[in-house]
Amino acid sequence: MKKRLAMLFILLTVISLLAACGGESDADGEEVYTLQAGHSLPDDHPYQLALLEMAENVEERTDGRVKIEVFPYSELGAERELTEGMTLGTVDIVVSSTAPVTNFVPELAVLDAPFIFNDRESAVKILEGEIGDELFGALEEQGILGMSWGENGYRHITNSTHPIEKPEDLNGVKIRTQENEIHLAAFEELGAQPTPMAWTEALTALQQGVVDAQENPAIVADQYSLFEANQKYMSLTGHVYSVAIFMMSKQTYDELPEDLQEIVLEEGQRMGAVERDMIIEMEKESIGTLKEQGMEIIEDVDVAPFQEAVAPVYDLVEYQDLLNRILDAQK
Ligand code: PAF
Numbered sequence: 001m002k003k004r005l006a007m008l009f010i011l012l013t014v015i016s017l018l019a020a021c022g023g024e025s026d027a028d029g030e031e032v033y034t035l036q037a038g039h040s041l042p043d044d045h046p047y048q049l050a051l052l053e054m055a056e057n058v059e060e061r062t063d064g065r066v067k068i069e070v071f072p073y074s075e076l077g078a079e080r081e082l083t084e085g086m087t088l089g090t091v092d093i094v095v096s097s098t099a100p101v102t103n104f105v106p107e108l109a110v111l112d113a114p115f116i117f118n119d120r121e122s123a124v125k126i127l128e129g130e131i132g133d134e135l136f137g138a139l140e141e142q143g144i145l146g147m148s149w150g151e152n153g154y155r156h157i158t159n160s161t162h163p164i165e166k167p168e169d170l171n172g173v174k175i176r177t178q179e180n181e182i183h184l185a186a187f188e189e190l191g192a193q194p195t196p197m198a199w200t201e202a203l204t205a206l207q208q209g210v211v212d213a214q215e216n217p218a219i220v221a222d223q224y225s226l227f228e229a230n231q232k233y234m235s236l237t238g239h240v241y242s243v244a245i246f247m248m249s250k251q252t253y254d255e256l257p258e259d260l261q262e263i264v265l266e267e268g269q270r271m272g273a274v275e276r277d278m279i280i281e282m283e284k285e286s287i288g289t290l291k292e293q294g295m296e297i298i299e300d301v302d303v304a305p306f307q308e309a310v311a312p313v314y315d316l317v318e319y320q321d322l323l324n325r326i327l328d329a330q331k
Contacts, residue, residue: 026064033256034067035264037093038076038085040199041152042223046278047095047244048072050150050271054093054246057270061263066256068093078198080179087143089251093268095275097152098243099180100198107138110322112182114239114310115303118330123241124149124276126329131322139245145253147246147265148272153217153283154238160212160230163298164237167191167309175213176202182317183215186239186310203229217242219279222286227293234290235298237306246271 024032037055039047048070055068076082076091080100085091087104102109110116117123126132127149136146157164157175164170170192177183179196187194195211205211206229214226221227221234246268253261291297317323 030065032065032067033260034069035092035252036071036076037068037095038071038074038082038091039095040074040079040082041072041220043072045072045219045223046275046282047150047152049278050246050275051093051095053274054267054271057267058264061267062260066260066264074198074200078200080198083144083247086247086249086252089143089249092249092252094247095150095244096247097178098245099178099183101139101245101247102180102182104142105135105138105144107135107319107322109180109182110317110319110326111135111243112180112240113314113317113323114182114186115307116323116326117241120151120241120280122330123151123243126326127243129329131325131329134322139247140250143250145248145250145265147248147268148270150244150246150272150275151279152242152244153219153279154236155215155217155240155242156221156234156236156238157213157215158221158226158231158234158295159214160206160209160232163233163296164235165298165301167305170213173213174211175215176205176211177215182313183240185313185316189310189312190306206230215239217279217283218286218290219282221295222289225293227290227295231295233296233298235301237301237303239303239306239310244272244275246275 026032037051041047051070055070058066058068077085079096080103082091082094082096083101083104086094098108098111132149139146159173167190170190173192175187175192175194177187177194177196184194184196202214206214248268287297314323
């Protein structure tokens with residue numbers, strides 16, 4: 001019995017430490033709330049820079065009553081764990097690509113269908129319109145507030161063995177994908193051997209040759225120095241426009257007083273556009289760095305055969321109505 005009580009005490013202590021809102025008070029006796037924000041990328045990635053800007057603005061506008069601590073490099077967990085953390089109220093704010101969030105909110109899967117958006121502008125218009133609002137509604141049902149839409153750039157394929165110029169070049173290539181059924185199915189259609197795993201495991205898998213390839217935007221290849229993880233070629237396939245979401249745990253939001261809720265939400269809503277601009281600026285620089293580091297960049301990839309090869313995965317999208325509305329909106 002004593003042992004059980006001790007365990008319960010430890011559990012409650014851990015939960016209270018993990019809980020979003022700190023019980024500290026400031027000099028005027030006002031409660032100070034400390035929120036934890038997490039993401040999976042380095043501390044010079046736009047996810048981090050935007051979150052830091054949000055933290056600064058929130059602290060200033062709330063006179064220090066809300067502090068946001070930002071944790072890069074999956075320090076609070078990989079994207080799937082971070083998403084789960086928000087549903088449990090153990091992580092307060094997250095920026096994540098949509099792919100792993102789909103495991104909690106299947107409606108989002110449509111955004112990860114390859115070549116679904118004609119271009120960045122169309123994607124942003126759709127995300128910031130009625131469809132995006134509906135997707136945020138689905139997110140909220142799972143206890144997560146969607147604050148704004150960001151991005152991580154276009155996803156391209158890197159690999160250790162040869163230039164990939166056409167789908168046949170992917171035959172038998174062992175590629176790490178995100179934990180997302182549509183991505184997995186798309187690479188199967190392309191004849192590759194996909195293995196889904198969290199990004200936290202991907203680097204070791206590339207270094208140890210467990211997989212030969214991965215796919216991510218140029219900024220990730222650059223900031224994680226994938227050229228040092230056997231990646232010699234990058235083909236600019238741009239097969240997925242990697243949508244990211246600035247999100248907040250609904251539980252955390254509900255615990256904040258109304259005046260603070262408004263400020264935090266407003267700042268989170270601004271960050272998507274701020275972050276997207278940074279990505280656009282940094283993407284070109286990253287391709288330059290990858291070249292300087294000796295990576296061969298295959299720039300003029302004819303994407304039509306890739307598009308054709310992955311077309312069957314559109315049938316796997318559960319929410320066909322959403323898929324068709326996205327396609328129709330771009331005609
Ligand atoms: O490939 C992934 O898992 C994601 O693109 C990453 C690198 C975690 C960024 O969102």
